[in-house]
Amino acid sequence: MRKYFGRKLVIYLLTFFLAVTIDWLIPRFMPGDPVANMLARVSVNSTAASVMQEYYTHLFGLDLPLWQQYLNFWANLLRGDLGISAYLFPKPVTQVLMNAIPYDVALLLPAILLSWLAGNNFGAVAARSKWLDNTVSPIGYILTATPYMWLGILLAWFFGIILDVFPIAGAYSFSLSPTLSWKFIGDVLLHWFLPFFSLFMVQFGGWAIGMRNMIIYELEADYSHYLEALGAPRSLIRRYAFNNAVLPQLSGLALQLGVIVAGALVTEVVFSYPGIGYLLLAAIQNQDYFLIQGCFLFIIIGVLLANFVIDIVYVLVDPRTRRGMTGEAA
Amino acid sequence: MKALKQKNEFLYFALRNRKLQIGLGVILFFVLLAAFGPLLTDYEPFDYVNPTGPVPPSSKFWLGTTFFGQDVFTQVVMGLRATFLIAILGGGIATLVGMLLGFLAGYRGGILDEIINVLTNIVLVIPTMAVLLIIAAYLQVRSLAMESILIGLTAWPWAARAIRAQTFSLRTRDFVDMARMSGESAFKIIFSEIAPNMMSYLVMTFILQFGGAILNAATLDFIGLGPTNAISLGLIMQYSMMWGALQFGMWWWFVPPGLAITLIVGALYSMNVGLDEVFNPKLREM
Numbered sequence: 001m002r003k004y005f006g007r008k009l010v011i012y013l014l015t016f017f018l019a020v021t022i023d024w025l026i027p028r029f030m031p032g033d034p035v036a037n038m039l040a041r042v043s044v045n046s047t048a049a050s051v052m053q054e055y056y057t058h059l060f061g062l063d064l065p066l067w068q069q070y071l072n073f074w075a076n077l078l079r080g081d082l083g084i085s086a087y088l089f090p091k092p093v094t095q096v097l098m099n100a101i102p103y104d105v106a107l108l109l110p111a112i113l114l115s116w117l118a119g120n121n122f123g124a125v126a127a128r129s130k131w132l133d134n135t136v137s138p139i140g141y142i143l144t145a146t147p148y149m150w151l152g153i154l155l156a157w158f159f160g161i162i163l164d165v166f167p168i169a170g171a172y173s174f175s176l177s178p179t180l181s182w183k184f185i186g187d188v189l190l191h192w193f194l195p196f197f198s199l200f201m202v203q204f205g206g207w208a209i210g211m212r213n214m215i216i217y218e219l220e221a222d223y224s225h226y227l228e229a230l231g232a233p234r235s236l237i238r239r240y241a242f243n244n245a246v247l248p249q250l251s252g253l254a255l256q257l258g259v260i261v262a263g264a265l266v267t268e269v270v271f272s273y274p275g276i277g278y279l280l281l282a283a284i285q286n287q288d289y290f291l292i293q294g295c296f297l298f299i300i301i302g303v304l305l306a307n308f309v310i311d312i313v314y315v316l317v318d319p320r321t322r323r324g325m326t327g328e329a330a
Numbered sequence: 331m332k333a334l335k336q337k338n339e340f341l342y343f344a345l346r347n348r349k350l351q352i353g354l355g356v357i358l359f360f361v362l363l364a365a366f367g368p369l370l371t372d373y374e375p376f377d378y379v380n381p382t383g384p385v386p387p388s389s390k391f392w393l394g395t396t397f398f399g400q401d402v403f404t405q406v407v408m409g410l411r412a413t414f415l416i417a418i419l420g421g422g423i424a425t426l427v428g429m430l431l432g433f434l435a436g437y438r439g440g441i442l443d444e445i446i447n448v449l450t451n452i453v454l455v456i457p458t459m460a461v462l463l464i465i466a467a468y469l470q471v472r473s474l475a476m477e478s479i480l481i482g483l484t485a486w487p488w489a490a491r492a493i494r495a496q497t498f499s500l501r502t503r504d505f506v507d508m509a510r511m512s513g514e515s516a517f518k519i520i521f522s523e524i525a526p527n528m529m530s531y532l533v534m535t536f537i538l539q540f541g542g543a544i545l546n547a548a549t550l551d552f553i554g555l556g557p558t559n560a561i562s563l564g565l566i567m568q569y570s571m572m573w574g575a576l577q578f579g580m581w582w583w584f585v586p587p588g589l590a591i592t593l594i595v596g597a598l599y600s601m602n603v604g605l606d607e608v609f610n611p612k613l614r615e616m
Contacts (some may be wrong), residue, residue, distance in 0.1 A: 011448065011451045011452060011455065012455065014448070014452055015452045015455045015456055018452060018456070019456060022461065022464065023464065026464055026465060026468055027468060030465075030468035030469065141596055141599045141600060141603075142592065142596050144599070145541070145591075145592050145593075145595035145596035145598075145599055146588075146592045146595075147545055147548045147549070147552075147564075147588060147591050147592065147595075148549070149548070149549070149552045149567060149588075150567065150584075150587075150588030150589075150591065150592065153567065153570075153571070153576065153584050153588065154585075154588070156576055157576055157579075157581060157584075160576070161576060161577070161579055168576065255454065255488065257457065258456070258457030258458055258459060258460075259459075261457050261459070261460075262457065262459035262460075262546075262549050263549075265459070265549070265553060266549055266552050266553060269552065269553060269571070270571060277553070280463065280553060281553055281554055284467055284553065284554045284555060285554055289467070289468070292463070292464060292467045293464065295460075295463075296460050296461075296463060296464045299457055299460040300456065300457065300460055303455070303456075303457045303460075304455065307455055
């Protein structure tokens with residue numbers, strides 16, 4: 001088990017190191033002058049511009065040797081200093097991102113967990129009946145083929161515009177201010193539902209199909225036939241098949257995290273939901289490079305943390321990893 | 331002669347497979363639309379052809395016009411071209427890199443395998459979209475080719491991993507040992523002994539990478555980092571959201587591009603399941 005976590009931790013640390021290096025490298029070696037670009041966008045008067053120019057040059061540390069710039073970048077990062085947002089000047093990037101994080105967690109966590117649970121159970125049931133299989137499988141394939149933003153747009157159009165039962169922009173109504181009242185909580189939930197549901201649906205299709213295929217594969221495995229020959233009840237064989245099929249689905253979740261996060265980014269854009277995706281669009285449109293870089297780092301850290309949590313769950317679920325038999329997922 | 335018979339057998343089952351038929355049919359339809367669609371329209375994708383602004387689909391504008399009076403049909407068929415270009419280039423690059431690293435790691439083993447494995451695991455964990463975002467954000471001019479290359483260079487890890495596993499199990503087989511004993515080079519063994527035996531696998535990898543590139547490109551375009559000098563299906567959706575297509579109920583602006591992507595990627599998945607049944611006799615009876 002120690003070996004398993006050791007290996008994983010090394011990979012995650014290397015990944016983080018590489019990500020920070022990319023984050024530092026790209027602005028410096030891309031064609032064009034990001035500082036000048038950013039200032040042109042901010043379009044303040046000339047004296048203010050020159051002051052800001054000086055500030056940013058100092059912040060980037062462009063007058064220092066490269067290795068020192070790189071070390072400074074790490075030092076700033078470890079102090080939680082990711083620069084100042086140009087688009088939301090003069091708020092620090094870390095603070096801007098911290099305000100957005102709760103919305104991302106509120107969308108992603110329930111969407112990922114519920115769709116994984118529901119999809120797996122539904123897929124397992126579908127594998128059992130020909131009739132369900134013939135209806136669920138095509139729907140599942142269409143759902144996983146749907147781009148996240150398009151399903152979001154369709155849901156917003158149908159439920160928000162045609163039926164007019166759900167709001168389609170923001171995290172709560174502009175007329176309300178955040179308080180701990182039932183009215184406000186209800187309003188927040190109402191705004192939360194459509195983006196959540198659209199994330200949920202696309203993933204649900206994928207998990208249902210994955211589980212269905214896995215179950216059919218497991219039921220063809222030798223141990224299933226052996227159990228059958230021994231006269232074991234059908235439900236017992238199914239349970240063994242499900243338990244074995246859940247493991248690849250769990251490592252599948254780790255592999256899918258990046259795609260799901262990307263899906264959340266565009267879903268937030270559709271619903272103007274004030275998470276990182278929405279910030280990112282604004283940052284790109286305003287060429288706010290510090291904010292873009294901050295979003296990049298936060299996404300990486302989030303995905304690495306989620307991967308680590310899945311690793312821990314994997315150890316809890318799969319006895320082989322606990323006994324040091326690393327199994328195929330390590 | 332024997333090879334021909336085997337090929338015929340595959341063709342026989344391929345032509346009879348319903349999932350493959352549907353998938354191929356849909357893909358063919360969109361390929362033809364991308365190839366000949368632009369001949370059916372008199373407009374350019376960005377021309378303001380309708381002075382009154384947005385109108386719903388009609389005989390004059392088959393899919394209506396945008397907020398600015400641009401023809402949606404023209405934009406969609408040109409966007410389809412961009413989509414197929416990115417899918418072939420991006421999916422192709424990802425498959426090639428995956429093959430190269432997978433074959434090398436699986437066949438050579440040892441320290442090379444270890445290094446490639448660590449690299450694969452790192453790129454596998456990094457959310458590729460985040461990397462694409464930060465690179466694309468710093469490029470002032472973005473072309474379709476550039477977007478394809480970026481997508482291809484970040485999408486290969488799972489392919490490399492899968493191909494490595496397959497190669498690993500094939501390399502100890504007798505016919506590979508025979509080839510090695512007869513003194514053939516590693517390159518020749520990989521491409522004439524190992525690769526043909528996992529052809530079905532490679533084809534399916536390419537199909538999945540093809541679809542993945544389409545979805546990745548759509549995401550990138552939608553978040554505002556699409557090509558700066560071309561139209562694409564993701565860009566059409568982004569423009570429609572930016573200019574209030576939802577609020578004004580201009581459904582003809584955002585339904586066609588998303589529907590095209592969904593149908594193409596769905597058709598690819600269907601083809602993949604069909605091909606699996608064709609290549610894998612165990613699944614055929616279903």
